[in-house]
Amino acid sequence: MSLKSSSDLPDPEGPPATPKDAATVVLLREGGSGVEVFLQRRVAAMAFAAGMTVFPGGGVDKRDADASISWAGPDAAWWASKFSCSESLARALVCAAVRETFEESGVLLAGTETSVVADTAEFAxxxxxxxxxxxxxxxxxxxxxxxLRADLLRPWANWVTPPQEARRYDTRFFVAALPEGQRADGATTEADASGWRAAADALGDAEAGRSTLMPPTWFTLTEIGEFTSVREALTAERSIKKITPTLVREGDRARIVLEPS
Incomplete structure (x- = not known):
């Protein structure tokens, strides 16, 4: 995957910045032509990934690790084993995934132990x-x-921002199906456009220059596009390794090299 110009590559002085923990959720639904994903284009004023088309997500808040949160589904130890991290961080990541998804799309992965919220309007x-x-x-x-319904989430991937970037994130990717009765919206100041797209169509937009995708988004869309149903995606076996892309200058161009950490 190429970048537009090597002159656009960041060239910070000193050691790489320490990545901040973050969570991203790939929301899925059954569409007319197969599996669709919910995507948002970040506003140009954002300090990180400005103008990029992304999945809902964001950084972990220290309060996300609150052990008092009522929880249903796989426990923190299970999530820690999937993401190769501590139990406290695993709990915070799951909570951040639920919180950020609600903040950015209005989709709430919560309810009772046996049911899921069908209409989130009362929680505006x-x-x-x-x-x-x-x-x-x-x-x-x-x-x-x-x-909190941790059982509605599935672990998907772990991407780390390239070391050349000044702002870096250690992001764990989750997938989840849109709960019945709920709708995803674009009511967030962080995005100027939102909507559902078939993975192949989203990739086609990027290839045609109508949108810009970061490597994790591109690769995730490619993977999701291989499934014929949401259920198939949710039940896929995943072996998660931390991936840290490297930006490499090649004359007046640059390319991205992907290697597991």
Missing amino acids: GARERLVSREQSLAGFLAEAGLT
Whole structure:
């Protein structure tokens, strides 16, 4: 995969920045022509990945690790084994995935131990408070009497921002199906366009220059495009290795080299 010009490559001085932990969720639904994914184009003013088409997600908030959160599904130890991290971080990553998905798309992976919220409209105020950091995920779920549904998520991948970048993230990717009755929206200040696309169509937009994808998004869309149903994607066996792309200058061009950490 090539970049437009090697002159656009960051060239920070000193050692690489330490990546911050982050979570991204690939929302899936059955579309007319197969599996569709929910994508958002980040506004040009964003400090990281400005103008890029991405999945909902963001950095871990230290409050995401709150052990008081009511939880259903695989426990922190199971998630830690999948992402090769500590149990406390694994718990925070799952919570960050749920929180960021709700903040950026309005989709809430919560309910009771046996049911999932079907209409999130009543939680619009809480969504705003989560975005502004006035309220924590733990506070919101407790106030609403909701249980986080970790069983609705599946571990997918682990990508780390190239060492040449000033802002770096160690991002764990999850996949999840859009809960019945819920809708994903674009009501976030971080995106100027949102919507559902078949993976092949999203990749076609990028190849035609109508959108810009980072390597993790490109590769994830390629993988999702191989499945014929959401169920097939959710039940796929995944072996997760930390991948850190490297940006390599080659004259006036640059390419991305992918190697597991």
